Amino acid sequence: MTSRSAAGWHPSELVGWLLLTGLVAIVLGVVARRPDVVALAAPLLGWAALARVPDGPPATAAEDPATMVVDTGLVSVDIELRGTPHGAVKLGAGASGARTDTVLVDLGATGSRRVSVSGPGVRTGPRRLFTLDLQSVAPALEAISGTSHVPAPTVLVRPRAWPLGEVPLPTSLHGLTGAHSSRRPGQGGDLRDVHVFGPGDRLRGIDWRTTARRSPDLDEIYVRRTHATADALVMLVLDSRDDVGPDPATWLGGEPPRADDPTSLDVARNAAASLAKAYLDGGDRVGLTDLGRERAPISPVGGGRALRRIVQTLAVARPDPHRIARVRAPRLPAGALVVILSTFLDDDAARVARSWRGAGHRVVAVDVLPPVRTGGLSADQRLAWRIVARERADRLQQMRAEGVELFAWTDGGDPAVHLRLLARAGRRGGRTRTVGAGA
Amino acid sequence: MKRPEARVHVATGRTVPRWALGGAAALAAVVAAACTSPAPAMWWVLAPLVALAATGRGVGVAPVVAALVLACAVAAPPGPAMLGVSVGLPVFLYATWLGRTAGRARVELAVLASTARPLLVLAGAGSALVGAALLVPVADRGWWGLAAPLALVGLVIVVVPRAWWPTRR
Numbered sequence: 001m002t003s004r005s006a007a008g009w010h011p012s013e014l015v016g017w018l019l020l021t022g023l024v025a026i027v028l029g030v031v032a033r034r035p036d037v038v039a040l041a042a043p044l045l046g047w048a049a050l051a052r053v054p055d056g057p058p059a060t061a062a063e064d065p066a067t068m069v070v071d072t073g074l075v076s077v078d079i080e081l082r083g084t085p086h087g088a089v090k091l092g093a094g095a096s097g098a099r100t101d102t103v104l105v106d107l108g109a110t111g112s113r114r115v116s117v118s119g120p121g122v123r124t125g126p127r128r129l130f131t132l133d134l135q136s137v138a139p140a141l142e143a144i145s146g147t148s149h150v151p152a153p154t155v156l157v158r159p160r161a162w163p164l165g166e167v168p169l170p171t172s173l174h175g176l177t178g179a180h181s182s183r184r185p186g187q188g189g190d191l192r193d194v195h196v197f198g199p200g201d202r203l204r205g206i207d208w209r210t211t212a213r214r215s216p217d218l219d220e221i222y223v224r225r226t227h228a229t230a231d232a233l234v235m236l237v238l239d240s241r242d243d244v245g246p247d248p249a250t251w252l253g254g255e256p257p258r259a260d261d262p263t264s265l266d267v268a269r270n271a272a273a274s275l276a277k278a279y280l281d282g283g284d285r286v287g288l289t290d291l292g293r294e295r296a297p298i299s300p301v302g303g304g305r306a307l308r309r310i311v312q313t314l315a316v317a318r319p320d321p322h323r324i325a326r327v328r329a330p331r332l333p334a335g336a337l338v339v340i341l342s343t344f345l346d347d348d349a350a351r352v353a354r355s356w357r358g359a360g361h362r363v364v365a366v367d368v369l370p371p372v373r374t375g376g377l378s379a380d381q382r383l384a385w386r387i388v389a390r391e392r393a394d395r396l397q398q399m400r401a402e403g404v405e406l407f408a409w410t411d412g413g414d415p416a417v418h419l420r421l422l423a424r425a426g427r428r429g430g431r432t433r434t435v436g437a438g439a
Numbered sequence: 440m441k442r443p444e445a446r447v448h449v450a451t452g453r454t455v456p457r458w459a460l461g462g463a464a465a466l467a468a469v470v471a472a473a474c475t476s477p478a479p480a481m482w483w484v485l486a487p488l489v490a491l492a493a494t495g496r497g498v499g500v501a502p503v504v505a506a507l508v509l510a511c512a513v514a515a516p517p518g519p520a521m522l523g524v525s526v527g528l529p530v531f532l533y534a535t536w537l538g539r540t541a542g543r544a545r546v547e548l549a550v551l552a553s554t555a556r557p558l559l560v561l562a563g564a565g566s567a568l569v570g571a572a573l574l575v576p577v578a579d580r581g582w583w584g585l586a587a588p589l590a591l592v593g594l595v596i597v598v599v600p601r602a603w604w605p606t607r608r
Contacts, residue, residue: 014536021505021532028513035572036521037512043529043565047558076450088550090541091449099446103454104541106549119447130447140557141536260445 009053009136009143018048051142058136058145059083059107061091063153075121075129075157078114083136085111092133093117095152098259104137120260124159124269125315128152158315159269161277161307164415168405168422169232170337171362190227197221232284233300235332236272236310239342239349240265240292240317246370248385249377267368268341269314271409275339276310278419288313289330291342291349292320300333329355337362341409343369345388350395357403364422365399367408454545457538464534471508471527475515501535517573525569529562 022044029038062080081089087107094100098119107113117130132150137143194210195201197220205223214222243265244250245257257263262270272288279286280302288310289297298306298313329352332338338361342349350365357363372389374382400406405425407418472485485504505528512524533555537546 012536012540014532017502017505017532017536020502021509021528024506025509025512028509032513034513034517036517036569037509039565039568039572040509040512040521040525040528042568043525043558043561044532046561046564047529050557086553088547088554090544092544093447093449095445095447101447101449102542102544103449103451104544104546104550105449105451106547106553108549108553116450117447118450120445137540137554139554141533141540141554144540258445 009058009138009145011051011053011143012138012141014141015048015051018044018051022048047140047142051138051140053143054084054087054138056084056111058148059087059089059134061132061134061150074118075155076116076118077129077153077155078116079132081105081107081113081115081134083107083111084138085109086139087111088137088139089113090133090135090137090147091115093119094131094133095119095129095259096256102133121157122260122262122266124157124262124266125318126154126156129155129157156315158311159266159273161273161311162270162415164274164278164419166416166420166423167275167278167282168337168362168364168419168425170234170335171360192225192227194222195225197223201225231302232279232282233333233336234275234279234284234286235297235300235336235338236275236286236288237330237338237340237342237352238268238272238288238290238292238314238317239340240268240290241319241323241348242343242345243319244343244345244369246373247376248372248374248388249381262370264343264368264370265318267370267409268366269317271341271366271368271415272314272339273311274415276307280304280307286310287333287336289332290317291326291330291340291352292317292323294323297330300336326352332356332361335361337364339364339366341366341368343367344392344395344399345369347395350399353399353404354402363404365396365404365406367396367406368410369408370410371412451545451547453548455548455551457541457543457545460534460538460541460546464531464538467527467530467534468504468508471524471531472511474520474523474527475508475511501532505532519570519573521569521573522566525565526562529558529565533558 022041025041025044026038029035029040060082062082063077079091079093081091083089085107086109088104089107090102090104092100092102103115105113105115117132119130129152131152133147134145134150135147136145194207197206201223205225207222207224210222210224211218211220214220243263245261245263247257247261249255250257276286276288283302285300285302286306287298287300290313298310326348338353338356340349340353340356340363342353342365344350344365344367353363353365369392372385374385377385396406405422407415407422409415468485485507508524508528508531512521515521537551537554
């Protein structure tokens with residue numbers, strides 16, 4: 001738990017006012033021979049006489065470690081304030097790109113108070129969310145402390161998984177069971193054919209109507225065979241090299257994006273988490289690799305633990321300034337559906353997407369560049385953006401021409417609709433075929 | 440179209456609007472002045488000064504306001520109206536200083552409850568003292584009539600129930 005103290009105490013000017021006003025009342029009262037005017041000084045001088053600079057240290061602020069990992073949305077962090085009993089703390093909470101809120105809060109008889117600081121939470125990943133300014137106020141306003149600036153704690157904001165519905169499948173299905181119907185005969189749901197009873201067929205599969213129609217004297221017995229089920233292998237490929245916001249003027253890093261502007265990496269994290277949840281909820285296996293990191297990928301596995309691991313990995317992903325350029329594309333499991341999430345602002349991500357497509361993978365490219373705002377750009381910046389946008393459009397066009405299926409996550413439409421269209425296009429194109437034992 | 444600015448929010452108890460603090464300071468000063476000076480001219484002098492002090496920006500004029508109120512009190516004949524001055528003056532100083540301390544901050548209602556309590560006790564004791572002083576016939580008793588309230592002032596300062604003063608518990 002981190003804890004920071006405000007600067008030291010010093011008496012407030014109020015005490016001087018009280019003394020001055022009280023003494024003036026006494027002098028005026030004596031001169032005018034008015035005891036009631038002299039008595040006016042009693043509360044003022046009493047207040048000044050009882051005023052003391054508190055002995056204890058000024059207020060401290062400590063973040064609750066239980067809230068250091070939060071979910072995106074309206075992000076909230078609990079702060080514990082400790083200081084002088086019956087005192088108050090002037091707490092100013094701010095965030096980059098957001099308006100500060102300042103409150104004079106009471107510490108109560110215990111001198112301890114827990115407050116919740118919340119702010120815009122569209123950004124994800126490790127973030128310094130809130131800066132705190134503390135100023136302690138003595139119980140009767142007789143002393144105040146200097147203002148101390150508390151650096152913002154680093155909070156890990158996890159991406160949020162949105163419901164997506166139908167999602168595209170790879171060209172090949174794997175495994176002996178799963179949520180999808182394969183072409184391999186086995187114990188499944190969809191009817192494959194009606195066949196003569198043979199070794200391995202189950203008695204409960206006998207189709208007595210077909211048997212009676214085709215073989216009235218029961219020379220042969222017919223059974224209904226079904227397609228086996230299988231699961232899909234999905235590899236999510238995150239391109240964490242870029243973390244750019246909607247304003248191209250911030251892309252060079254001179255100024256940070258606004259706190260309520262999701263960057264490309266925020267979009268990619270949320271998109272990847274949503275896709276992972278959709279596939280894992282369907283019983284498929286999902287893996288994750290990062291184009292911006294040299295570490296080993298997460299192998300495709302299923303289940304809730306896999307989702308938590310993927311979400312955690314997504315949350316900590318960020319651009320690596322010491323990254324070495326990749327020479328070749330990461331190796332992926334055979335037959336896996338590749339979903340690559342990138343801004344495609346350079347050739348690397350597009351190149352590996354095309355190479356995977358050339359190797360026979362079904363590749364879905366998700367463009368995570370947020371809608372760009374060009375309103376406040378200078379003429380030079382606008383020209384630079386036009387050049388970058390033109391090169392990017394050519395890059396995306398080339399990917400489409402080579403069979404990479406592409407859609408933008410933030411084009412204003414519902415990503416679930418794009419994914420549903422891709423899923424149906426995959427079925428119409430007969431992309432699903434069976435790979436595995438007995439195929 | 441300009442987008443609404445994002446803002447951070449600190450969840451606290453009920454807060455007092457800033458205008459309420461300024462209003463309390465203005466009301467206290469005007470009541471104090473009105474108790475002593477029936478002339479509306481004094482209110483016109485006080486009003487802009489009080490408004491300035493209540494915003495926290497021109498808080499330096501608060502002693503001027505206090506001096507004016509005291510001047511009104513001396514100019515006015517002795518009477519029960521002085522009880523209003525004895526309460527209004529400390530309340531004005533309190534609200535003005537609290538407004539300056541808070542600045543642009545929202546002020547939690549609990550802060551008022553905790554910080555104003557000792558002040559109100561003192562103001563109550565001061566009112567009682569003023570009431571007692573009004574009963575002292577100074578003309579008949581000479582300087583002893585002044586010494587008695589002075590002694591009472593000291594007594595109040597020493598005897599004010601220390602249990603009510605938060606830092607002395």
